[in-house]
Amino acid sequence: DSGVTQTPKHLITATGQRVTLRCSPRSGDLSVYWYQQSLDQGLQFLIQYYNGEERAKGNILERFSAQQFPDLHSELNLSSLELGDSALYFCASSEGDSPYEQYFGPGTRLTVT
Amino acid sequence: EDQVTQSPEALRLQEGESSSLNCSYTVSGLRGLFWYRQDPGKGPEFLFTLYSAGEEKEKERLKATLTKKESFLHITAPKPEDSATYLCAVQALGANNLFFGTGTRLTVIP
Numbered sequence: 001d002s003g004v005t006q007t008p009k010h011l012i013t014a015t016g017q018r019v020t021l022r023c024s025p026r027s028g029d030l031s032v033y034w035y036q037q038s039l040d041q042g043l044q045f046l047i048q049y050y051n052g053e054e055r056a057k058g059n060i061l062e063r064f065s066a067q068q069f070p071d072l073h074s075e076l077n078l079s080s081l082e083l084g085d086s087a088l089y090f091c092a093s094s095e096g097d098s099p100y101e102q103y104f105g106p107g108t109r110l111t112v113t
Numbered sequence: 114e115d116q117v118t119q120s121p122e123a124l125r126l127q128e129g130e131s132s133s134l135n136c137s138y139t140v141s142g143l144r145g146l147f148w149y150r151q152d153p154g155k156g157p158e159f160l161f162t163l164y165s166a167g168e169e170k171e172k173e174r175l176k177a178t179l180t181k182k183e184s185f186l187h188i189t190a191p192k193p194e195d196s197a198t199y200l201c202a203v204q205a206l207g208a209n210n211l212f213f214g215t216g217t218r219l220t221v222i223p
Contacts, residue, residue, distance in 0.1 A: 002156065002158070004156070033210070042200075042213055042214065042215040042216065043157070043200065043202075043213040044213075045210040045211060045212070045213075048209055048210060050209075055209050056208070056209035056210045058210055090156050090157075092156070092157075097209065098204075098209065099147075099204055099209065099210060099211045100145065100162060101159050101162065102159060102211070103159065104149075104156030104157045104158070104159075105156050106155060106156050107154075107155070107156050109154075
């Protein structure tokens with residue numbers, strides 16, 4: 001158990017819908033990272049927050065957004081969902097601003113039908 | 114553009130048969146190279162970070178090494194519980210994110 005929690009574990013929704021994925025980092029970790037893992041593309045970095053502020057942005061679509069709250073939990077919002085958004089979404093946390101020794105959560109499996 | 118290539122894509126070993134996994138990388142300047150283990154349906158688990166050429170790190174049956182262009186993950190006398198996908202990732206200088214390879218899926222047969 002990495003200490004990072006993600007909810008829900010599974011999510012099935014229809015195209016065009018909007019969903020919110022939630023992540024709670026390990027106690028004491030200030031950074032949260034979001035990744036998307038699909039079969040054909042591997043693990044893709046989406047976005048990082050550090051102590052409530054956006055720090056780095058990767059291949060995140062405009063339909064996706066994230067935020068980190070004062071209690072350090074983070075939410076990833078996915079809207080206007082398409083079939084291609086079906087994937088595993090992982091959250092990871094680290095103590096500082098750097099991705100050194102990231103701890104990953106168990107992931108949320110999103111299926112868009 | 115950062116690039117990480119892992120080989121082979123899949124590897125089947127008999128229990129006790131040692132081997133190595135390769136991670137070749139292209140990055141403007143390397144801040145760190147990371148190895149993770151991922152079991153099916155689970156999040157990646159951190160194994161090692163390497164920072165400079167010549168550096169080596171060990172954990173149980175695993176040893177990671179780093180050169181200026183590639184890293185190797187050596188597995189000595191593997192056991193079935195070592196079966197997993199091993200992911201390599203790089204962090205470029207000035208970047209806050211990791212760039213992952215697509216992994217090597219290792220199967221150790223009893």
